[in-house]
Amino acid sequence: MQKTLDRLFWAGFCLVWGWIVLNSVLRWQHNGPAALAVGAVLAAGVWALSKWVLPRLNGLSPKRWRILFFTVFALYAAAFSVMAWLMAEVPIMDQEVVLRSLTDLLDDGRFGVWSGYYIICNNNLGLALVLGGWYWLAGLFGFVPDSSLMGVAPGIALNVLALLASVALCCLLARRVFKTNAAVALVFLLCAAFAPFWLYSPCFYSDTLSMPFGLLALLVFDAWRRETRPRRRLLFAAGAGAAAFVGYAVKGSVAVMAVALAIQFFLQAKPRRALAACGAMLAVFGLLAGGYRLWQRAWLIDWAEEDALALPIQLWFCYGSHDDGNYSQADYEAAMTVDTVAERKELLNARIAANYASYTLPELAEFVTRKAAITWGDGLYNAEEFLATPQRANWTHKFILEGQPGYMPMVYYCQAYLYMVQLLVLVCAVRRARRPAPGLLTLTGVSVTGLILFLSLWETKARYAFNFTPFLLLMAAAALLGPEEETN
Numbered sequence: 001m002q003k004t005l006d007r008l009f010w011a012g013f014c015l016v017w018g019w020i021v022l023n024s025v026l027r028w029q030h031n032g033p034a035a036l037a038v039g040a041v042l043a044a045g046v047w048a049l050s051k052w053v054l055p056r057l058n059g060l061s062p063k064r065w066r067i068l069f070f071t072v073f074a075l076y077a078a079a080f081s082v083m084a085w086l087m088a089e090v091p092i093m094d095q096e097v098v099l100r101s102l103t104d105l106l107d108d109g110r111f112g113v114w115s116g117y118y119i120i121c122n123n124n125l126g127l128a129l130v131l132g133g134w135y136w137l138a139g140l141f142g143f144v145p146d147s148s149l150m151g152v153a154p155g156i157a158l159n160v161l162a163l164l165a166s167v168a169l170c171c172l173l174a175r176r177v178f179k180t181n182a183a184v185a186l187v188f189l190l191c192a193a194f195a196p197f198w199l200y201s202p203c204f205y206s207d208t209l210s211m212p213f214g215l216l217a218l219l220v221f222d223a224w225r226r227e228t229r230p231r232r233r234l235l236f237a238a239g240a241g242a243a244a245f246v247g248y249a250v251k252g253s254v255a256v257m258a259v260a261l262a263i264q265f266f267l268q269a270k271p272r273r274a275l276a277a278c279g280a281m282l283a284v285f286g287l288l289a290g291g292y293r294l295w296q297r298a299w300l301i302d303w304a305e306e307d308a309l310a311l312p313i314q315l316w317f318c319y320g321s322h323d324d325g326n327y328s329q330a331d332y333e334a335a336m337t338v339d340t341v342a343e344r345k346e347l348l349n350a351r352i353a354a355n356y357a358s359y360t361l362p363e364l365a366e367f368v369t370r371k372a373a374i375t376w377g378d379g380l381y382n383a384e385e386f387l388a389t390p391q392r393a394n395w396t397h398k399f400i401l402e403g404q405p406g407y408m409p410m411v412y413y414c415q416a417y418l419y420m421v422q423l424l425v426l427v428c429a430v431r432r433a434r435r436p437a438p439g440l441l442t443l444t445g446v447s448v449t450g451l452i453l454f455l456s457l458w459e460t461k462a463r464y465a466f467n468f469t470p471f472l473l474l475m476a477a478a479a480l481l482g483p484e485e486e487t488n
Contacts (some may be wrong), residue, residue, distance in 0.1 A: 002267055006436035009267075013445055014429045016452065021422045024367050024377030028415065035379075035412055039419030046420070049189070050480040051104070054182040058375040065181050069171075069188075074081050076192055077164050084160050085203035086396045090389040093287030094121060095205050099155065102145040105132040113142035115302040118311045125204045125296065126249030139189045149385045149391045155204035162209050163201060163402045167191040169215035170470050176222050177440050178481055190421075193471065195414045196466065199400065206251040207381075211467045213247030214447065217257045218471075224277060225268055233273070234280045237265070238308050241281035245288040253458075253469055256450035258285050270428035303447030307340045314348035314475050316459045320354040325371045371460045372452070376422075424476035431479065441478055 025032040058063065091099050102116035105128060110463060111118055118125050135145045137153035145151055167188065174187040200208050217240045224236035240261050247254030261281055265274040297303065311332075311473035316330045326393065335344045336349065359367060387400045450470050458464065 001437040005267060006438045006442055007433055009442065009449075010280070010429050010433035010436065010445065012278070013427065013449060014447070017422070017426055017429055020372050020452075021378050023373040023428060024422065025419065027370070027373040028377055029420055032415075035415040036419045038117035038412070038416035039423060042416060042420040043423050045379045046186075046190070046424075047480055050186050051183065053293055054185050055180075057181040057185050060181060069181075069184065073168070073171075073188070076167075076188075077160075079143065080198065081157075081160050081203060083198055083396065084156050085153075086394050087199075087387060087400060088149060088152060088156060088391040089202055089387055091152060092386065092389055092392055094124055095203070095386070096147060097121075098124050098131065099147065099152070101128060102132050102135050105129075105137065106136055106145075109353060110300050112302065116305055116309050118301050119303065119306055120311055122296075122310075123252050124206065125300070126251075126292075127209060130209055131158070131204065133157060136213050149169060152202075152204075152391070156202050159204035160201055162212055163197055166211045166215055166470050167197070169212060169219060170474060172237075172374055173215065173218060173222070173474060174441070174477060176219070177348060177478075183477065183481055184478060187474065190473045190477055191470070193409070193417065194421075194428070194469070196379070196381050196469065199380065199387060200466065203383070203386040205386070205464045207463050209252050209311075210247045211470065213243050213250070213469065214254055215470055216448075217243040217247070217261065221261060221264065221443055225439065230276075233274060237261075237277035237280040238284040241284035242288060245292075247286045248285075248289070249292060249466075252463060253451060253454060254467065257447055260284065260447040260450050263446055264438075267438040267442060267446075269326070287377065305340050310341045310344075311335060312345045312348060313340055314345055314352065316347045317457055318352050318355070319459040320371070320457055321352050322367075322460045324374060325458075327459065332486050334372050347364060368456050371456060373393055374460050375455050375465050376452075377418075379416075379418035380462070381466040382461060382463040385463075410411055421472050421476045424479040425472055427479035432448055442476065447471055449474075 005230045025036045028035065057068075060068065090096075097117060101111065101117060102110050104114045105388055111128075118128070131145070134145065143150065143154045145155075170191055171184050171303060172185050176182045220236050220240040224240065225235055227236055233374055241258065244254060244257040244261065247257065258281065262278045265277045265281070267276065269277065298395075313432075315335055318335075319325060320330050322328070331348070331351065335348055338347055339345055356364070384402060385402070388402070391399070392398055398404045399410045401407060428441070429445065432445070437463055446469060448471050451465065
């Protein structure tokens with residue numbers, strides 16, 4: 001039964017993902033077919049590496065392999081750090097507001113004058129707390145959170161650590177699932193050549209700082225499925241819930257991991273064991289979420305102006321229900337015409353219902369497809385928005401600033417690489433549909449599916465999918481590895 005459900009899931013995923021890939025190519029603002037052709041060539045090159053070059057690493061002794069891998073990773077980390085420093089940008093939009101608000105938090109451990117912002121943008125509170133804790137440590141060495149180069153330096157350092165941790169977790173997951181040196185090397189190469197990691201390296205925001213926690217939930221789930229002792233299984237299930245919560249607190253979309261874990265427990269184990277694991281995971285997630293909310297109410301924020309300022313979550317669903325799904329000033333102004341949060345929820349629910357009721361079935365399909373192509377079809381993941389305000393001029397800006405000579409080649413490389421990954425993910429899904437084996441890769445696919453569904457309703461931005469890109473890279477690697485290497 002579990003294999004049948006797994007097969008059905010992957011078959012459905014093939015259809016959805018294939019449609020996304022097709023429309024990502026056809027709807028790209030530049031020459032999508034040309035980028036797709038380059039992506040296919042890249043996929044062929046990576047396949048050749050995985051088949052004839054990387055397997056030679058399997059013959060290395062464990063000691064020699066560790067020396068080689070850690071040396072290469074250290075060189076990568078050094079280059080990554082240098083590039084992040086060179087591309088340092090002046091914070092903009094909400095990132096800049098969060099940074100400025102940290103002085104308020106660091107004064108007495110709560111938000112006073114900045115309470116109004118976190119009533120409006122409560123989704124950024126977790127980001128502020130993570131950055132606040134980090135800047136408290138940085139303050140011991142004289143750093144102050146502001147928009148100057150030295151003021152953003154600690155944030156860049158934390159962001160680099162988060163992205164490098166994500167790459168390391170991907171490599172560790174490859175080792176756990178595929179067992180071979182070649183598989184680890186393949187995942188590392190896919191991550192190292194993924195330009196958006198480099199482009200986002202100076203942008204310390206929720207899209208990057210939430211990234212390791214989804215991967216950590218995957219890793220803890222893998223420990224759960226291998227564990228035989230009941231008590232330790234419950235601890236691992238609870239740990240997966242804790243990882244999912246921390247990711248959710250920094251970036252709300254990581255909450256799909258909790259749903260994916262609950263589904264995967266039942267795909268992976270017998271009902272009694274799955275129910276116990278699901279209960280432990282959800283209990284920890286729920287307790288942490290409740291405690292987090294209580295902390296906000298009791299200490300962190302002054303809620304005196306809640307009715308005057310608060311924006312319910314329905315506003316972002318309302319943004320995502322019409323046009324291209326992006327920010328709508330009209331929706332915001334309509335929400336603020338009423339006096340209380342409850343009235344705003346009622347008004348926005350009515351607007352959402354009216355928007356969807358206005359579509360015929362073909363119009364709804366076109367609307368959802370257009371949103372998916374925007375969300376999943378941008379090889380830059382909106383990085384150019386954050387990189388448009390550099391701290392100082394240097395050679396990197398010939399590639400990252402629009403209008404410079406290297407900008408369009410960089411855009412086409414990112415898009416071709418995205419198409420390569422998308423094609424490989426599709427191959428992975430086809431292979432899993434043919435040879436179902438519920439396990440870590442299925443959880444990866446279920447998580448991506450959950451994000452697809454969530455973002456089909458939410459406000460539309462490509463960067464909202466960025467924190468799940470390691471999941472896509474793991475699936476891309478799985479497409480290139482032989483069935484004898486798949487152990488889950």
